[in-house]
Amino acid sequence: MYESVFQKIINQLLKIQENSNDDQKDKISDLIEEIKKNQAIENRNKNFFDEIFDLVNCSGNDRRIAEYFEKNIYKIHRTLQQSFFRLIHRIIEDYAKLEFNRDTDARNEKSLEWAKKVANSEEVLKYAKEVAKINGFFPLI
Numbered sequence: 001m002y003e004s005v006f007q008k009i010i011n012q013l014l015k016i017q018e019n020s021n022d023d024q025k026d027k028i029s030d031l032i033e034e035i036k037k038n039q040a041i042e043n044r045n046k047n048f049f050d051e052i053f054d055l056v057n058c059s060g061n062d063r064r065i066a067e068y069f070e071k072n073i074y075k076i077h078r079t080l081q082q083s084f085f086r087l088i089h090r091i092i093e094d095y096a097k098l099e100f101n102r103d104t105d106a107r108n109e110k111s112l113e114w115a116k117k118v119a120n121s122e123e124v125l126k127y128a129k130e131v132a133k134i135n136g137f138f139p140l141i
Contacts, residue, residue: 006039093119 010032017028056062073081095112096119098104104112118124 004039006035006042010035089124096120 013028013032013035017025020028055065073084076084092115096115098112098115100109100112
């Protein structure tokens with residue numbers, strides 16, 4: 001049976017906890033709770049990732065998803081909109097760091113080229129710097 005890294009760490013901590021004093025047991029319990037929270041976040045991230053790609057995998061569904069976002073994203077709280085686009089920007093930046101032939105192939109060569117252009121766009125950097133002057137932080141970087 002598959003045992004996650006989180007669970008392996010928890011199991012080791014439980015063994016250590018058996019021979020610990022009360023103060024150490026409390027600290028280990030707190031640490032275990034923190035690990036469980038991180039595990040839950042990782043599980044949510046994985047489920048979100050899998051769900052997005054399941055949706056996109058349906059032929060033509062990417063256009064419908066984009067249309068839905070276009071019609072509805074303005075209804076979401078402004079801070080969440082900003083967080084969403086910051087996430088998208090970070091995804092594009094990370095994707096742009098991939099190397100053709102090692103991480104990608106001809107099927108996604110154009111996507112990689114596009115991501116590199118967007119990630120290195122002077123317009124994006126100029127906009128981020130202007131907003132940073134106003135807000136005191138970079139909105140996308």
